[in-house]
Amino acid sequence: MSVHGNGLDNIETKVLRGERLSFADGVRLFRQANPLQLSSWANLIRRRLHPDDMVTYVIGRNINYTNVCWVQCKFCSFYRLPGAEGAYVLPREEVFRKIEELRELGGTEILIQGGLNPGLKVDYFEELFRATKARFPIHIHGLSPAEIIYLAKISNLSERECLVRLKAAGLDSIPGAGAEMLVDEVRDQIAPHKDSAAAWLDLMRTAHQLGIPSTVTMMYGSVETVEQRVEHLIKVRDLQDETGGFRAFIPWSFQPEGTHLPNVKRASGFDYLRTVAISRLMLDNIRNIQASWLTQGPKIGQIALQYGVNDMGSTVIEENVVTAKGAVFMVPLHEIERLVRDAGFHPARRNTKYEILAVA
Amino acid sequence: MKSVLGQIREAGLERVHAKLQDGRRLTFDDGMRLYQTPDLTAVGYLANLSRERRSGARTYFVRNLHVNYTNICNKLCKFCSFYAAPNSAEGRGYVLSPEDAATRVAQYGGEPIREIHMVAGINPKLPYQYYLDLLRAVKAARPDAQIKAFTMIELAQIARVAKRPLAEILPELKAAGLVACPGGGAEVFSDRVHEELFRAKLDNQGWFDVARAVHAAGIPTNATLLYGHIETQEEKVRHLIHIRELQDETGGFMCFVPLAFDPSQTELSHLPPTTGYANLREIAIARLLLDNFPHVKAFWIMITPAVAQMALWYGADDIDGTVSHYEITHALGTTSHRQVLGTAELLDLITEVGREPVERDALYTPIVSPEPASPALTARAGWA
Numbered sequence: 062m063s064v065h066g067n068g069l070d071n072i073e074t075k076v077l078r079g080e081r082l083s084f085a086d087g088v089r090l091f092r093q094a095n096p097l098q099l100s101s102w103a104n105l106i107r108r109r110l111h112p113d114d115m116v117t118y119v120i121g122r123n124i125n126y127t128n129v130c131w132v133q134c135k136f137c138s139f140y141r142l143p144g145a146e147g148a149y150v151l152p153r154e155e156v157f158r159k160i161e162e163l164r165e166l167g168g169t170e171i172l173i174q175g176g177l178n179p180g181l182k183v184d185y186f187e188e189l190f191r192a193t194k195a196r197f198p199i200h201i202h203g204l205s206p207a208e209i210i211y212l213a214k215i216s217n218l219s220e221r222e223c224l225v226r227l228k229a230a231g232l233d234s235i236p237g238a239g240a241e242m243l244v245d246e247v248r249d250q251i252a253p254h255k256d257s258a259a260a261w262l263d264l265m266r267t268a269h270q271l272g273i274p275s276t277v278t279m280m281y282g283s284v285e286t287v288e289q290r291v292e293h294l295i296k297v298r299d300l301q302d303e304t305g306g307f308r309a310f311i312p313w314s315f316q317p318e319g320t321h322l323p324n325v326k327r328a329s330g331f332d333y334l335r336t337v338a339i340s341r342l343m344l345d346n347i348r349n350i351q352a353s354w355l356t357q358g359p360k361i362g363q364i365a366l367q368y369g370v371n372d373m374g375s376t377v378i379e380e381n382v383v384t385a386k387g388a389v390f391m392v393p394l395h396e397i398e399r400l401v402r403d404a405g406f407h408p409a410r411r412n413t414k415y416e417i418l419a420v421a
Numbered sequence: 422m423k424s425v426l427g428q429i430r431e432a433g434l435e436r437v438h439a440k441l442q443d444g445r446r447l448t449f450d451d452g453m454r455l456y457q458t459p460d461l462t463a464v465g466y467l468a469n470l471s472r473e474r475r476s477g478a479r480t481y482f483v484r485n486l487h488v489n490y491t492n493i494c495n496k497l498c499k500f501c502s503f504y505a506a507p508n509s510a511e512g513r514g515y516v517l518s519p520e521d522a523a524t525r526v527a528q529y530g531g532e533p534i535r536e537i538h539m540v541a542g543i544n545p546k547l548p549y550q551y552y553l554d555l556l557r558a559v560k561a562a563r564p565d566a567q568i569k570a571f572t573m574i575e576l577a578q579i580a581r582v583a584k585r586p587l588a589e590i591l592p593e594l595k596a597a598g599l600v601a602c603p604g605g606g607a608e609v610f611s612d613r614v615h616e617e618l619f620r621a622k623l624d625n626q627g628w629f630d631v632a633r634a635v636h637a638a639g640i641p642t643n644a645t646l647l648y649g650h651i652e653t654q655e656e657k658v659r660h661l662i663h664i665r666e667l668q669d670e671t672g673g674f675m676c677f678v679p680l681a682f683d684p685s686q687t688e689l690s691h692l693p694p695t696t697g698y699a700n701l702r703e704i705a706i707a708r709l710l711l712d713n714f715p716h717v718k719a720f721w722i723m724i725t726p727a728v729a730q731m732a733l734w735y736g737a738d739d740i741d742g743t744v745s746h747y748e749i750t751h752a753l754g755t756t757s758h759r760q761v762l763g764t765a766e767l768l769d770l771i772t773e774v775g776r777e778p779v780e781r782d783a784l785y786t787p788i789v790s791p792e793p794a795s796p797a798l799t800a801r802a803g804w805a
Binding site: 073076077095096097098100101102104105329330331332334357358359360361362363364367396399400403404405406 | 461469699700774
């Protein structure tokens with residue numbers, strides 16, 4: 062791996078011409094590309110998509126309405142089994158209080174996520190969303206595919222029917238969580254009770270068809286191979302070709318601490334940066350790549366701006382799922398703006414639709 | 422790599438690129454241009470050209486041990502959270518006797534340590550004999566390790582208490598076991614910053630005079646730049662050019678180490694910490710301006726292991742070492758605040774990013790046959 066002649070000229074030509082990269086290209090980038098190549102090429106693509114040099118963020122808040130979940134993913138330290146000590150469902154007043162606090166801080170988005178709680182059926186969410194919308198002009202970004210698939214099942218609805226009802230009640234968009242690796246060999250190892258890759262993608266397809274956009278994540282650095290990472294990227298790209306419903310891609314690294322896979326070594330900063338860059342290069346039909354401050358910290362999070370990232374995501378007020386694992390970096394808004402400016406970009410506040418609200 | 426040429430052009434760095442290719446020296450204006458461009462990739466690419474020309478893929482590391490023999494210091498620098506003032510009522514001042522230091526070093530007897538890094542405060546109570554005894558005791562405890570000790574500030578103090586010229590005492594220190602000197606205490610060569618932050622410390626001219634004497638005595642040293650406080654870009658470029666001139670004169674510098682200032686627990690705690698961009702940029706610009714320095718170091722304790730790993734593509738060819746028992750500052754932005762890296766972890770950081778680890782001693786002599794990198798991580802990352 063050197064700056065000179067490592068046989069990636071062909072890929073560079075495609076990048077310069079704006080041509081689509083293949084599965085084999087993606088694997089070669091993971092295996093052979095050096096950091097400067099990845100940075101240079103990802104930068105090129107980011108600037109083509111975002112020539113204004115703006116780096117956006119949204120003021121939002123996670124509301125983890127319940128931690129009750131029966132799935133028992135090996136990488137999760139947030140969940141409690143039904144009836145277990147510490148299991149909770151947030152009272153509605155608590156949810157409203159959290160939204161009020163967020164509104165006072167100028168927030169525009171709530172991210173409503175929880176576990177697969179057998180006690181909560183579709184009417185619970187319809188009532189919650191209607192009551193929320195009646196009180197607050199707030200964007201409801203909520204319920205990951207796993208939650209919706211489960212919700213449809215226990216409510217005796219098809220996924221489509223369930224999504225139609227949730228949308229009518231106020232659901233605006235869906236977070237791309239739980240994608241993990243969209244490769245069943247990996248899912249079987251790290252989350253054997255979770256839905257298949259096809260089920261996750263089908264749910265997103267239906268949502269997009271109904272006019273409910275979403276984001277999409279990738280959790281790398283557990284037990285997957287490089288080929289499986291690229292397979293994930295290609296599956297996401299294919300669905301995006303079909304629906305156009307993904308607003309942003311968010312790669313984040315598996316956090317081994319406190320999980321049932323403690324022997325997996327924590328992925329390095331370099332692994333994050335190359336994964337971000339290769340995502341930017343492969344996903345030519347997704348406009349935004351979001352940084353993961355929570356898992357990478359401010360230094361690597363900032364350097365990621367040279368590796369294809371154009372969005373800082375939500376300035377999260379609380380994130381119980383990651384915090385429970387102990388690996389959390391809280392980065393206040395003014396610090397995010399400082400880091401963006403220090404890197405030569407203009408920080409800008411956006412809404413969930415990625416419309417600019419204010420250039421800071 | 423065609424893509425970067427456009428980025429170099431847009432960043433206004435074509436002249437720097439041309440000079441690099443012709444082996445011409447960069448000027449003050451070139452240095453300023455490098456600080457002012459936001460395109461870190463272009464700057465990193467140029468720095469990496471310079472790095473690979475000297476060291477190829479080689480990345481030096483050392484199994485080292487730090488001994489801070491006293492924290493008592495009368496310099497009261499505003500950027501320091503380590504010192505205890507002499508006679509301070511807090512009672513947290515300490516001095517390691519030569520025997521204490523030898524015991525500390527002996528605790529690591531089972532580890533193949535190659536370098537013992539000893540620096541400390543300026544403690545006016547310590548006599549000349551203490552420093553000789555300290556070197557001899559540590560040397561006796563670990564005869565197989567090389568002692569890199571005493572910044573220029575400490576050496577000026579040692580000469581003061583010895584009441585003899587440096588040129589006379591340096592051979593004695595050398596005979597007692599001193600092999601090389603670290604580069605700390607240079608801070609920023611600016612009278613303004615000196616007056617503002619470390620006025621009691623040896624002044625800039627004094628630092629140069631000591632470094633000259635040390636190099637003349639055949640003792641190589643490092644040099645540093647403390648950045649991320651109140652210094653300006655102009656002051657940093659001038660600092661680098663001063664150091665480059667001294668190196669032209671003496672040839673006694675081995676490695677340049679940009680030191681990231683950590684404001685927490687200092688009198689400057691209102692300042693924000695250094696950014697990842699700044700960490701990489703300082704390393705890259707040092708590599709580009711200091712064309713007569715063999716090595717540039719990414720000191721992972723100050724910039725986090727993650728940034729140090731990336732720095733191996735932004736100009737650094739040295740990642741310091743395992744750093745047992747470090748006490749002076751703490752790394753920001755790490756989750757664990759761990760102050761020690763195992764050799765296997767260090768090797769993983771180097772090889773994962775496609776660099777070739779070379780274990781060194783204090784004088785950059787390669788140690789043959791370092792342990793092979795652990796196969797686990799390279800296999801998982803799928804690196805070819």
